[in-house]
Amino acid sequence: MRVAYAAVAAFVIALLLGPATIGYLRRLKFGQTVRNDGPQTHLKKSGVPTMGGVLIIFAYFISTWLFALPDRRVSYALLVGIAYGIIGLLDDFIIVVAKRPLGLRARYKAGAQVIIALLLALYALTEPDLGPQLLVPFTGQFIQLPPGLFIPLVVCVLLGAANGVNLTDGLDGLAAGSMVAAAAAYGVIAASLGQTELAVLAGAVTGACLGFSWFNTHPAQVFMGDTGSLSLGGVLGSLAVLTQTELFLPLVGGIFVIETLSVIIQVAYFRLTKGRRIFRMSPLHHHFELKGWAEPKVVTRFWILALMFALLGLFALPGAKVLVFLPS
Amino acid sequence: MRVAYAAVAAFVIALLLGPATIGYLRRLKFGQTVRNDGPQTHLKKSGVPTMGGVLIIFAYFISTWLFALPDRRVSYALLVGIAYGIIGLLDDFIIVVAKRPLGLRARYKAGAQVIIALLLALYALTEPDLGPQLLVPFTGQFIQLPPGLFIPLVVCVLLGAANGVNLTDGLDGLAAGSMVAAAAAYGVIAASLGQTELAVLAGAVTGACLGFSWFNTHPAQVFMGDTGSLSLGGVLGSLAVLTQTELFLPLVGGIFVIETLSVIIQVAYFRLTKGRRIFRMSPLHHHFELKGWAEPKVVTRFWILALMFALLGLFALPGAKVLVFLPS
Numbered sequence: 001m002r003v004a005y006a007a008v009a010a011f012v013i014a015l016l017l018g019p020a021t022i023g024y025l026r027r028l029k030f031g032q033t034v035r036n037d038g039p040q041t042h043l044k045k046s047g048v049p050t051m052g053g054v055l056i057i058f059a060y061f062i063s064t065w066l067f068a069l070p071d072r073r074v075s076y077a078l079l080v081g082i083a084y085g086i087i088g089l090l091d092d093f094i095i096v097v098a099k100r101p102l103g104l105r106a107r108y109k110a111g112a113q114v115i116i117a118l119l120l121a122l123y124a125l126t127e128p129d130l131g132p133q134l135l136v137p138f139t140g141q142f143i144q145l146p147p148g149l150f151i152p153l154v155v156c157v158l159l160g161a162a163n164g165v166n167l168t169d170g171l172d173g174l175a176a177g178s179m180v181a182a183a184a185a186y187g188v189i190a191a192s193l194g195q196t197e198l199a200v201l202a203g204a205v206t207g208a209c210l211g212f213s214w215f216n217t218h219p220a221q222v223f224m225g226d227t228g229s230l231s232l233g234g235v236l237g238s239l240a241v242l243t244q245t246e247l248f249l250p251l252v253g254g255i256f257v258i259e260t261l262s263v264i265i266q267v268a269y270f271r272l273t274k275g276r277r278i279f280r281m282s283p284l285h286h287h288f289e290l291k292g293w294a295e296p297k298v299v300t301r302f303w304i305l306a307l308m309f310a311l312l313g314l315f316a317l318p319g320a321k322v323l324v325f326l327p328s
Numbered sequence: 329m330r331v332a333y334a335a336v337a338a339f340v341i342a343l344l345l346g347p348a349t350i351g352y353l354r355r356l357k358f359g360q361t362v363r364n365d366g367p368q369t370h371l372k373k374s375g376v377p378t379m380g381g382v383l384i385i386f387a388y389f390i391s392t393w394l395f396a397l398p399d400r401r402v403s404y405a406l407l408v409g410i411a412y413g414i415i416g417l418l419d420d421f422i423i424v425v426a427k428r429p430l431g432l433r434a435r436y437k438a439g440a441q442v443i444i445a446l447l448l449a450l451y452a453l454t455e456p457d458l459g460p461q462l463l464v465p466f467t468g469q470f471i472q473l474p475p476g477l478f479i480p481l482v483v484c485v486l487l488g489a490a491n492g493v494n495l496t497d498g499l500d501g502l503a504a505g506s507m508v509a510a511a512a513a514y515g516v517i518a519a520s521l522g523q524t525e526l527a528v529l530a531g532a533v534t535g536a537c538l539g540f541s542w543f544n545t546h547p548a549q550v551f552m553g554d555t556g557s558l559s560l561g562g563v564l565g566s567l568a569v570l571t572q573t574e575l576f577l578p579l580v581g582g583i584f585v586i587e588t589l590s591v592i593i594q595v596a597y598f599r600l601t602k603g604r605r606i607f608r609m610s611p612l613h614h615h616f617e618l619k620g621w622a623e624p625k626v627v628t629r630f631w632i633l634a635l636m637f638a639l640l641g642l643f644a645l646p647g648a649k650v651l652v653f654l655p656s
Binding site: 213 | 332335336339501538541542545546547622624625628629632635636639642643
């Protein structure tokens with residue numbers, strides 16, 4: 001029940017603080033600078049305030065703090081979420097306030113993310129019952145990795161998740177709504193693996209994203225910015241690492257994987273063929289937009305897929321049984 | 329697990345048969361006749377084919393047939409769903425093909441719905457372990473109704489649900505998306521009360537609505553029509569009656585209740601004050617549209633509320649525990 005309470009509390013916090021936060025961000029003129037090379041129709045999004053991620057972070061942090069019992073894993077996941085959020089905040093800040101559209105230098109941004117990921121990997125290696133064992137989807141078996149492989153894996157998981165959510169965050173409501181499905185699935189996964197407190201955190205993230213979606217849905221009144229997307233990706237990656245379900249993440253967060261792959265494929269193909277493209281534009285959501293799908297249609301369809309991916313992740317749980325509420 | 333399989337199967341059926349169904353309906357010129365007194369912006373919806381509900385009914389029927397074991401309650405719920413779907417189909421047919429915009433005469437339409445509801449009530453009274461006991465939300469207690477009160481209640485539940493979904497079906501994706509949340513909640517409720525086969529049906533309805541949403545989301549390529557909304561309302565009402573959770577329905581389907589109340593309040597107030605209005609237009613979704621919310625924004629926000637109502641319904645289950653996937 002605490003998982004559901006945390007979700008509702010985070011939802012309510014985000015909903016109540018939303019208007020004030022948006023008003024404040026707008027007064028600070030933290031309007032989004034829209035990429036000039038994106039779809040033409042997006043130019044009208046200029047001026048919508050960004051950095052709304054602070055609202056998401058605040059909502060899931062307070063709600064977790066209220067409903068989770070003290071737990072080391074939750075503390076680490078929250079620390080990663082906040083640290084990644086700060087990296088994103090710096091990035092947004094430099095883009096919006098200093099008007100340097102490329103933001104924080106890529107090497108600093110990636111470097112900071114790697115360092116935090118390394119710290120999480122070291123923690124995971126030293127924590128009893130955690131360490132370099134991974135649950136293999138659909139089998140119920142664990143595989144043991146050598147630390148030399150586990151540490152790079154954790155770095156890949158965290159950077160992959162953070163940048164996957166970041167790339168997905170290109171249409172109104174897309175990243176937040178997809179995170180609702182992914183975080184809800186991790187709530188079930190964590191609860192089923194006995195990690196109740198991590199499940200509470202996942203519930204809080206679900207609620208926070210749902211509350212944020214209220215304002216972020218098309219036409220958006222606020223964007224989450226890198227603040228939100230890096231933080232959410234960081235929490236999602238941490239949930240995977242701390243429940244030993246790193247291999248479930250590509251299923252649960254399938255949308256983020258597809259979006260990332262679309263960019264990699266597009267760039268690789270472009271270089272290999274010296275100038276030809278597979279997609280009209282990457283990330284993938286822009287491809288469908290340019291094919292003529294209306295923005296809310298792309299977003300809702302991606303949400304439906306995100307829900308299906310989340311369900312797929314649950315199918316992959318070993319000996320999965322239908323969840324049951326026991327009447328007293 | 330069968331609940332989830334049924335959901336996925338219905339989703340896939342709706343997705344695969346969607347394009348062909350839409351093409352067929354369009355060739356038959358089953359375009360929606362848009363109400364002339366609705367918001368002006370809706371006039372462009374003329375020509376979008378309606379009766380897409382046949383796709384939903386087919387998807388949940390086949391999927392339930394594949395994944396549910398033979399069960400009398402499921403048969404009755406399916407019969408109600410199909411019978412209500414046929415009433416809706418006649419209505420749509422008369423509107424679209426015979427071009428009589430008021431459709432089936434209201435007295436025949438309501439009469440047919442009442443008769444089917446009476447049959448369900450009689451079945452419920454004679455079935456062992458069912459009868460006129462209702463589970464009271466938040467208490468875990470049952471109250472026993474005299475048959476003279478139970479029969480009108482069943483009629484109210486079915487007509488209320490069917491017409492609530494029908495009224496809600498006024499914006500692209502609104503009714504289908506809200507039904508996803510309500511049917512999913514009934515899947516959990518039915519499973520937790522030991523009605524596994526009804527849970528499979530609820531799962532199939534969830535998946536069917538999700539698959540239909542793929543095509544129905546803004547801007548819609550197809551509408552469900554009365555065919556879909558009456559059938560879905562009929563199934564939802566039947567699920568409530570056959571799990572003895574009639575009193576949970578106003579919580580789980582809170583969106584449908586609010587939409588219905590907005591119409592009742594508007595009409596009552598209009599008559600009492602001889603011409604003044606509370607809402608700019610009823611049902612409620614049009615009120616927000618006329619207040620300047622974009623259509624997809626109204627829809628997504630109502631979806632978020634629908635999800636919260638579904639969660640509220642689960643909270644109301646007695647002694648609800650989140651006991652989840654057991655790793656083997």
